Amino acid sequence: MKPPEIALKAGQGLFQYGFYWLIRFSSIKSPEFRQRLAEQDFTFEMKVKDTGVRRFFSVTGGKVRSALFGGEPQFSLVWSTAADGNKVMADIMTAKPKALMKAVMASQLLLEGDATQVGRFLETLNKMNKLYRKKSAKPGK
Numbered sequence: 001m002k003p004p005e006i007a008l009k010a011g012q013g014l015f016q017y018g019f020y021w022l023i024r025f026s027s028i029k030s031p032e033f034r035q036r037l038a039e040q041d042f043t044f045e046m047k048v049k050d051t052g053v054r055r056f057f058s059v060t061g062g063k064v065r066s067a068l069f070g071g072e073p074q075f076s077l078v079w080s081t082a083a084d085g086n087k088v089m090a091d092i093m094t095a096k097p098k099a100l101m102k103a104v105m106a107s108q109l110l111l112e113g114d115a116t117q118v119g120r121f122l123e124t125l126n127k128m129n130k131l132y133r134k135k136s137a138k139p140g141k
Contacts, residue, residue, distance in 0.1 A: 012082045015089035016046050016055040020092060022068035023057075026128045027064065033131060036124055038062030042117050045073040048082045049110075075113030076123065084108035092125070095132035100125060 017022030028033040037059050047054035056070025077100075088108060091099035100122060103109035111118045 010092065012051065012053045012079070012085050013055070013087075015086055015093075017055070017066070018067045018093060019046070019089060020055070020057065023064045023128065026131055027062065030131050033128055034062050036127055037064065040078050040120065042075075042121065043070065043073045044075045044077065044113070044117070046079075046119065048079045050080070050087050053082065054089050073113065074117045075111065076109040078112060080108050080110070085122065092129070095129045097129065097133070098126070099129075 023037075027037055038061060041058075041060045042057045043056065045054055045056045054068070056067050056073060058065045058070065079088070084103070085108075088099055088103040100109060104111060
């Protein structure tokens, strides 16, 4: 494996772990987000097709857990390449609107599994991103 490939693989693992902490911090910061997580339990996996990097996430009773190994996920987020995954994960962590939706439309991300759970997860992420978006100044002020 070449050094750039190693860096991309390591970077994706760090982004996935950072994503876990972002969800946890968001649930501490916002009671509304914590309540949203508590509404329904789900498990999912995030993985990269070309490198095999993966991480499992579980939300149970509003608490988020993450591990390198896990049971059968209800759905998966599969990045086409580590570079695509790193770019989109950076967009998510900087609260860019609809980063995941844009990645799906650009074929950078494939969503596998229960469509209802995937849709709910995307809505939940959108709520999380709203916590971190800068409020724009109102016109005329």
